[in-house]
Amino acid sequence: MYIYDAFDHAFARDRVREFSDQVRRRLAGEMTEDQFKPLRLMNGLYLQLHAYMYRIAIPYGLLSSRQIRKLAHIARTYDRGFGHFTTRTNMQFHWIKLADAPKILEELSEVEMHSLQTSGNCIRNTTTDQFAAAAKDECEDPRPWAELIRQWSSNHPEFSFLPRKFKIAITAAKKDRAAIRLHDIGLHLTPEGFDVFVGGGMGRTPALAHRIRTGLSGSELLSYLEACLRVYNRYGRRDNSFKARIKILVAALGPDEYKRQVEEEWATLDKSRIDPPQAEIDRIRSFFPAPDLASRPFDAAAHERAKTADPEFARWVKNNLNPHKNDEYVSVTVSLKPIGKTPGDVSHQQMDLLADMADRFGNGELRVTHEQNIVLPHIAKADLYDLYRELDTVELTTANIGKITDIICCPGLDYCSLANARSIPLAQDISNRFADAAYSDKIGDLSIKMSGCINACGHHHNGNIGILGVDKQGVEFYQILLGGRADENAALGQITGKGLSAEDVPAAIERVVQLYLQLRTDESERFIDTLERVGRPTFAEALHEPA
């Protein structure tokens, strides 16, 4: 992974000093809240319903064991013993004291972490494929490009006050695990170069991004991104925050006209002042060497015996592993969706154990997924049962990846001051309703994604079943969307009818699931396939029929 150089360390130290002084002045009454608020937000510190929330940046979801141990320490020392992974692959601590925030930032800097650009109208954390450098279907490791974008976009003077926040995702695999068409800019790296998608997003006006360029050379990536951002920065609406994202501009101009303006702008740029020389690209690549994976002969017979003796392990093997480039290895997804618990939450004990497991079995490396789970990318098949038993000691062996209880869920009105409705308790109810492992496996792949407000932090627009919490005169209701997907065939879910009460939602989802089980051609036809074949109206009818 990228290692800070002297410039980075000095930059982080300066920010700690600056933020410490800002907090001191606020506590001393030398600054009003109106003056202080934009400064704390630039450092990822929000004031929410019960306390301050500190959002910590995890660039492209990559964590070392040392870093997750530090997050465990922060959870234990400054919070209530746990943290929450977000759909931007960041970590949120929900019970922070203002006076502790500078010390936390200082502690983060000790492990080359910070909280910059986790808020505000700037370029946020670039996300990528959680199986980068491990997946069989990728053409190259996308993380050096994500790191290049991180360095280019950090404190970029021209793009620190955009019309609205800006999110970039990048994948280099055939299968899109980074939801690139749901981002302001999505980058798909192919052997021919980058395909550039612009104008996607969720929120109040969901949109799928349009491809405006194919085969862009990596050596020109940054100048092209700069042109995309410049056109947006110049013409994006600043008069209405609901219409300020780039998707609105692209829709208003039309993708062809937006592309024309980008190309025109690109032609005017002095690319030599923006694009890095090949030596710099190579330097960044050198921080992401192919993992040093020792040959680990796999005793398939012993593995099968373990699965027979331990059916829960067998389920975990079936549901939580992803193929690796090296056939003696796999990538393991550790579910943070235990049945009936808060999606994405992780205790300090669990974080410490994950660090130990990464050191013992996985090259000291972990990834946070936008689905709010953790990946150990390089695990020898020979170590799987030992790893499983260790994870089981802290309840990290839920075998539900991609299944109906692997629910994406924002913190909602239990914590967030922007939310209109609670989301976690409903996620817990749905999880409990489908707790039966055999039933969940029979249903197969099905994504439920839930947001407590229209800002869509829970990605409800691209869930096979999306749930949006709304407030109707002091009562929480939930609109249900059907048919969304975030993969290479991305689609937006459609609202199916009037909102349901929280009590009615789990049963309504079960009716839809039962209909799917009746209609599917066979077990290989997933929920989304059946829904697309049969059509949304049939399922919407089941959703809203009387219980």
Add this chain to the structure above:
Amino acid sequence: MKLLTTNRLQDGVTLWWGENGWVEDAALAARLDDAEADDLLAEWKPRETEVVAPYLVPLNDADAPVQREHVREFVRANGPTTGPTTSDIARAHHRVEIFQG
């Protein structure tokens, strides 16, 4: 009738105006008539080294926050409604030694 509420500057903790000052327990919040509530709000808004953005919560005839404030203020008053945290669960079910630290 109204409630006066805010968050404490130092730690963000939710506060309610009680009979004799700020309290953390919403059950001890004073039901204020409108004039008294407005006076208290005007008094506390400038005291920014103590509290952040105090505001009034209108009450209905049943003494509960009205309409859209109802759920939000219930959660602010009672804390998250999400049940035990993962840390609580882990502590209840697993080895003692891994919870030291």
